[in-house]
Amino acid sequence: MEQRTRTGRPAGGTGDRVRKGIRAGIATGLAAVSLAALAGCAFGRPKINVPPPDWATASPSSSYDPYHPTPSYTPSYDTYSPSPTQETYSPDGRSDVRGSGCDFSASLRQFTYTVSITNPSTTSTFSYDMRIDWMKDKPADGSSYGEHQRSVVVAPGATETYTAKYTLNQSSWQAFWYTCQITRATKSKM
Template identity: 60%
Template sequence: MRTGTGVRGGARTGVGAGARTGVRAVVVAGLALVTVATVGGCAFGRPQVKVPPPFPSPTYSSGYDSSPSYDSSPSYEPTYSPSPAEETYDPDGRADVSGSNCDFSDSLRQFTYTVSITNPSMNDSFSYDMAVNWMKAKPADGKAYGLHERSITVGPGDTETYTAKYTVNQSSIGQFWFTCEITRAHKTRR
């Protein structure tokens, strides 16, 4: 009968399929166990790896030395505090000078002007090379009637006052207009 081949095929299918399914289940179960054991660290020992100690990072002893130093002990270098900066000043000392009482005496034929110099430094003495001019005012054409020059030393924080004078050589002077100007106060440290 032709139905026997069907039975043989069915028997083979029944036995073969069951056996394959069982083998597959065992293989899958075995792989799962190996995976779990490996992940958990139980099945195989981890290899022993020795990590060398880290090298110390390079340090530079100064901003000018470009070679690295690998010494891990702290270095003790002397520290230097900067010397106090020398006080600066403007050699044009006219800001330190003021004037008052610009006058002319007819009887003495003399110009006068009171000059005060205040040294703003609390540390240094300064010498002031002064020049005072009496200038024509009307018209103000740049003409000078007289000039007084003097050098005076002023101590730290001190004020010195003096009267600048200039005598006119003419015997008679008519009416005129004038101004007093401090045209120079050159300042040098003493």
Template identity: 75%
Template sequence: MAQGTRMGTATGGRVGKGIRTGVAAAAAALAVATVGGCMYSRPKMPPPPAWATASPSASYDSSDPTSSETTPGYDTSPSPTEETFDPDGRSDVHGSGCDFSSSLRQFTYTISLTNPSTTSTYSYDMRIDWMKDRPADGSSYGQHQRSVVVAPGATETYTAKYTLNQSSWQAFWFTCHVTRAQKTKM
């Protein structure tokens, strides 16, 4: 009995240890394969670019001519950036130096026109008004009109002028206004 126990223990130990070792090795291999991505793996594809949009694409199985399964895909062509056109070009205008010279009896206002387009040339039909300010009643002391052509991405600067016809006046308050900057494509 003692011998059978030893033999059983020795044999059982070897067999049990061998089975346990084999099961442990298989479990470890399975874990490594699963964690490593080998088991049931999908083909690795790079992610689509940020600007790509999901769109359906048809897939065709040559063995089944009636196949028309739709699978998700990506449209990898970037959408073209379109420039928007606003015929009111006052946002393209910057004015500075609103002034009046008493010796010349002349109003002046420096205008800078910046064409925001990278592809189109614009013509700006400008109107500058020197308006009564105190009291501001909507009346104009004078106006200046001019058309200016500006190339894509360029800035054109000019000084608008208006000379008063009267030779004498009292002190007055005035403001300069770009009242029109109608923009047309050339």
């Protein structure tokens, strides 16, 4: 039988073990780096603890609110009064007019109706173009026995009262029913 012998250092020496340990360590390190590279991150990020801002650690009893801070001074503002806007009005003045005492005097053959006009404006004088009608009633068919028209000037905040009258032309009549109506109260600025 043929025998072979190895040249070099005898097996099992200390140098062999050190080299094997180094090689094993390098292989393990390369394997770890390769796995980390395949996983998408070569090395993990170091964790850094950032201290919170001072307002975040304030005690609950603190009155400071970072979202609604209170100024340390009181600002002064110039005060002003806006110029008054021009007063607007509706030409329909029926809401400014009231009527009372709708009556008919048989002896005078005359209708009467008391009309009060109140100007709600505090700055403007208005002229009211008035029309009063004494209308047929029972049956109410929309016909008028007579009418009264008049223009009345009313100062700001004032009330003017007058009696509207209408006299029938006929000398005799039968009993009839009637009502008094303010059919027009158009106002215009003077």
